[in-house]
Amino acid sequence: MIFDGVKFLILPNASTAALQFITKLIEDNGGHVIERMSEVHGKILVLVNDSYVTEDYKLRDEKYFRKEFQLDYDAVWQFIFDHDLPCLNVSSVSDWIAKGELNVAHIALIDTSALENDETQENFPSSSANSEQPSPACTAEMKDTKTSHSESETDIEGFVEMSPSSNSPMPAPSVIPDPPVIKANEKYVRLTEIPRMNSQLIDAMQRLYKKYDIKGDHFRSRGYKLAKASIEKCPFQIKSGEQAQLELANIGPSIAKKIQTILASGTLPGLDDSSELDQRLEYFTNCHGIGTHTAKRWLALQYTSFTDVLRGSPQEFVSGWPSLLGWSYFEDWSRKISRTECEKHLSVVKQCLSEIDPDCQVELQGSYNRGSQTCGDIDLLFFKENCDNLVVIAEIFERLVSLLHSRGYIQCILQLTPDLFDEFKSKLKGIFDKCELPFPAKNHFGNDRHIHKYYLGVKLTKHQYRSEELLRAGQYLHLKPCDNFMSSSSKKSENPCRRLDFFCCKWSELGAARIQWTGSGEFNRWIRLRAAKMGYKLTQHGLFKGGQKLESFDEGVIFDTLDVPRIPPEEREQGLWMTKLNEKNTVA
DNA sequence: AGGCAATACTG
DNA sequence: CAGTAT
DNA sequence: GCCT
Numbered sequence: 001m002i003f004d005g006v007k008f009l010i011l012p013n014a015s016t017a018a019l020q021f022i023t024k025l026i027e028d029n030g031g032h033v034i035e036r037m038s039e040v041h042g043k044i045l046v047l048v049n050d051s052y053v054t055e056d057y058k059l060r061d062e063k064y065f066r067k068e069f070q071l072d073y074d075a076v077w078q079f080i081f082d083h084d085l086p087c088l089n090v091s092s093v094s095d096w097i098a099k100g101e102l103n104v105a106h107i108a109l110i111d112t113s114a115l116e117n118d119e120t121q122e123n124f125p126s127s128s129a130n131s132e133q134p135s136p137a138c139t140a141e142m143k144d145t146k147t148s149h150s151e152s153e154t155d156i157e158g159f160v161e162m163s164p165s166s167n168s169p170m171p172a173p174s175v176i177p178d179p180p181v182i183k184a185n186e187k188y189v190r191l192t193e194i195p196r197m198n199s200q201l202i203d204a205m206q207r208l209y210k211k212y213d214i215k216g217d218h219f220r221s222r223g224y225k226l227a228k229a230s231i232e233k234c235p236f237q238i239k240s241g242e243q244a245q246l247e248l249a250n251i252g253p254s255i256a257k258k259i260q261t262i263l264a265s266g267t268l269p270g271l272d273d274s275s276e277l278d279q280r281l282e283y284f285t286n287c288h289g290i291g292t293h294t295a296k297r298w299l300a301l302q303y304t305s306f307t308d309v310l311r312g313s314p315q316e317f318v319s320g321w322p323s324l325l326g327w328s329y330f331e332d333w334s335r336k337i338s339r340t341e342c343e344k345h346l347s348v349v350k351q352c353l354s355e356i357d358p359d360c361q362v363e364l365q366g367s368y369n370r371g372s373q374t375c376g377d378i379d380l381l382f383f384k385e386n387c388d389n390l391v392v393i394a395e396i397f398e399r400l401v402s403l404l405h406s407r408g409y410i411q412c413i414l415q416l417t418p419d420l421f422d423e424f425k426s427k428l429k430g431i432f433d434k435c436e437l438p439f440p441a442k443n444h445f446g447n448d449r450h451i452h453k454y455y456l457g458v459k460l461t462k463h464q465y466r467s468e469e470l471l472r473a474g475q476y477l478h479l480k481p482c483d484n485f486m487s488s489s490s491k492k493s494e495n496p497c498r499r500l501d502f503f504c505c506k507w508s509e510l511g512a513a514r515i516q517w518t519g520s521g522e523f524n525r526w527i528r529l530r531a532a533k534m535g536y537k538l539t540q541h542g543l544f545k546g547g548q549k550l551e552s553f554d555e556g557v558i559f560d561t562l563d564v565p566r567i568p569p570e571e572r573e574q575g576l577w578m579t580k581l582n583e584k585n586t587v588a
Numbered sequence: 589a590g591g592c593a594a595t596a597c598t599g
Numbered sequence: 600c601a602g603t604a605t
Numbered sequence: 606g607c608c609t
Contacts, residue, residue, distance in 0.1 A: 212606075219592060223606025252607050291603050319599060322603095366605095379605085414604095415597070446598080453596065455604080501605075516595090521605075528593040539594055540605095591608085597604080 002102050003031030009040065010047045010090060013070035019049065022093050029097060037071050038339075040079055041371030041570040046087040053089055082571060084235055198231050198238050201259055204268055205231060208258075211274065214281045216292030225522070226250035229574050239263070249578065280304055286477055288326030288333060288414070288499075306483045310435055318440060322414040322455075324431055324486075327479075329412070329457055331489035332496040334477035336374035338469040344460055345378050345500060352403045353382075357396050360384045365503070365517035371570040374474075377499035381517050388506040394450035397502060401454060411488075411497050414455040416446035435486055454502040465495035509541050511555035516540035523572040531562055538562070 003026055014023050014033060023033045034040060054060045066073055080087070096102050205228035212221035230248040231238065238244050241260030244251045251259070262268050277299060284295035287306070294316075303309045306327050309316055317324045326333070346364050353360055363369075366379030382393060398417055404410045405423055413424055421442055432439045470493055479487055490496045505513035516524060517540075531538040536545050542552025543561060551557045559566045567577055 208606085217606085220606040222592075226607075250607060254606065289603070293602060320603095322598085444599090448597085451597085453605080503605085517605080519605085521593090524605095525593050529591095532593075537594085541595090589609100592606105595605085598602085599600100 001030030002096060002100060003029040006031045006102065007034055007039070007042065007044045008032065008047055008093075009034045009044050009076070010049070011076070012049065012052070012065050012068035015070070016049075019090065022047075022090055025093060025097060037075065038371065039373075040071065040076060042373070042573070044085055046080060046085050047090045047093065048087055050089045050091050079570070197236070198234060200266075201231050201238060201244075201262060202228055204258065204262055204271060205255075207271055207274070210282075211278060214278065214285050214292060214295070216296070223250070223252075224255070225574075226578075227255050229522075229578060233578075283480070286334065287323055287330055289320055289323030290326065294320075294323075305480050306486070310437075314437055317435070318437055318444075321428070321432075321440075321445070324435070324437075325412045325414060325457065327483065327486050328431060328488040329497050330479050330483075331476060331487060333377075333457070333499050335470070335496050336376060336474060336476075337378065337498055338374060339368060339372075341460070341465075341469055341498075342368045342375055342378050344464055345458065345498065346380065348409055348460070348464070349380060349400070349404065349500075352407070352409075353396075353400055356399050356403065357384070359387075360393070360396050365514065366501075366519060369518045369569045370520060370572055372573075377501060379501045379503065379517055381513060382502060382504040383507055383510055383513070386507050388508050390452060390504065390506060391450055393504040394452060397451065397454060397504065401456070401502075404458070408461070409458050410456050411459050412457040414457075415451060415453075417449060417451055418442070418447060421445050431486075431488075452504055456500045456502065457497045458500045459497050460495050462495055467493040467495075470496065505540065507553075509552040511558060512538070512542045512552040513540050514555055515558065518569050518572065520572055520574055522574045523567075523577055526577065527562065527564065530564065534562065536562070 008026055008031055010019055010023070010033060014020065014035075026033055034044065048059070052060055052065050059065060069076070079085070205224050209221050209224035209228060212224065215221075227248075227250045230250045231244070234244075234248055238248075238259065240263065241256035241258070244259050245253065245256035258268055280299055281292070281295045284290045284298055284306075285292060298309055298313075298316075301309075301312060303312060317327075342364060346362070350362060353362055360382060361384065362380050362382045364379065365381045366377065367375045368378065382397070384393060384396075387393065398419060401410060401413065401420060402423060405413075412427065413420065416424060425442075428445075429439050488497065503513070503517050515527070515538075528538045531543065536543055536550070538544075538558070542549045543558045544550060551561060556566050571577055
């Protein structure tokens with residue numbers, strides 16, 4: 001369907017009958033219309049009620065517009081500015097449906113200068129970029145339009161037609177020399193295609209990233225990951241490798257050359273033929289506990305499946321028993337988790353926690369906290385007001401895990417204390433028995449009394465679970481048939497086992513801990529690198545200088561000290577934060 | 589040419 | 600310490 | 606891989 005996976009935000013609201021009809025149209029065609037602030041993240045197409053858009057694409061009746069606003073006015077606009085989200089007329093929807101394609105390969109600007117969201121410099125002069133030639137037929141897949149004059153990346157500027165059904169061409173817009181450069185927080189919102197601009201290049205970067213990632217070539221892999229992020233946030237169509245290298249961050253000579261090859265030939269040699277060996281490597285590393293080293297070692301021993309390993313080197317699974325669980329839940333743990341399910345898990349844990357220590361608090365971190373629609377796992381951070389004694393928390397943890405296990409919620413645990421071993425013993429023995437491995441002695445499983453993090457496998461009950469959440473969650477990995485006998489994963493539409501992580505922190509380190517566990521990983525690396533360059537050290541325990549702790553409780557102070565804006569969690573996804581302070585890519 | 593985040597847990 | 604995880 |  002033409003709107004598959006596309007999120008729309010209708011402003012100021014979607015309450016009128018006409019807009020409800022539009023909403024239904026969108027959803028009937030696979031799209032989603034945002035209703036709550038918590039859904040405002042990621043890539044969104046913003047649709048503005050036509051009655052608030054003037055003929056020259058400015059916002060009108062701002063007072064009413066604001067009054068009618070359904071969500072947080074300032075927050076929404078901030079988000080739109082920060083991410084250069086495209087704003088279109090709602091009537092575009094019927095156009096797309098009539099044409100059978102989501103064609104946003106035009107660039108239009110809705111002038112939002114009426115908004116008093118000012119905080120940076122002066123307004124831009126009133127020039128707003130206009131279309132040069134409406135070419136309704138051209139899609140994102142445009143060819144050589146005109147010669148690229150200057151560096152104007154824009155080839156395709158034109159306004160989207162307003163009339164739902166009529167094909168009357170747009171009134172020829174006045175031609176203005178160059179579109180203004182769009183930067184965050186300026187008074188213009190750029191309309192750009194959202195679904196996948198430069199999708200072929202992004203896909204290539206993704207594959208190259210993956211290729212070197214599983215090979216363990218950490219830094220090269222990261223190079224591609226960052227390049228991918230740069231391209232993803234690139235608002236225009238890349239036309240040459242040289243251009244990309246010149247205008248985007250994280251594109252060097254090597255990637256520029258590859259881009260050029262892709263643009264010229266349509267493919268990159270050696271990309272599609274992901275070798276047989278790479279595929280085996282990837283299969284192994286998709287198992288929790290199996291990294292690139294182990295995978296390579298197994299490959300060298302000619303193993304193709306976990307069953308091969310079990311037969312040839314059974315010791316691998318005895319010493320690395322967590323990977324036995326990774327094998328068992330290989331499929332379930334590759335499935336994505338909906339936000340609503342994350343919330344249910346939180347409430348289950350909260351309930352038990354309150355029975356153990358009502359003063360101990362827990363909150364969702366990780367990708368959930370960053371606003372992702374689906375999460376790979378669930379990260380929970382525990383803390384207790386005015387409590388810096390981690391032994392106390394560790395004891396709460398142990399009792400909590402025990403209680404959750406006794407209620408059937410916890411399916412397995414990837415790390416044990418001596419006490420918990422007794423409770424999980426039979427479950428573990430069952431797994432060892434299933435693959436006919438000798439069950440090791442107790443002291444083989446974990447001797448630390450106090451543990452500050454737990455990696456768990458958990459399940460909601462069928463009653464708590466709504467299977468339609470699962471159906472939406474998409475594809476997941478599968479074991480090879482010969483490995484299936486060890487699988488504990490759920491059937492098609494049953495409640496799957498989920499990965500749940502427990503972390504804890506001292507009360508005094510709450511801010512630093514939240515930064516760490518909210519992530520993203522790339523965000524942590526970026527901000528920590530920045531801290532290091534400034535002579536600080538940032539960890540989950542706090543911000544330090546010269547071995548001395550400067551701040552750890554107040555997240556905001558840490559950001560302030562590092563001289564970065566207080567970036568909210570939703571903007572800590574890959575790629576979004578980079579451009580903020582990374583001077584290079586705001587080049588005109 | 590050298591750096592690329594920083595830390596926790598396990599065998 | 601190396602390996603895997605966050 | 607890219608950046609300094």
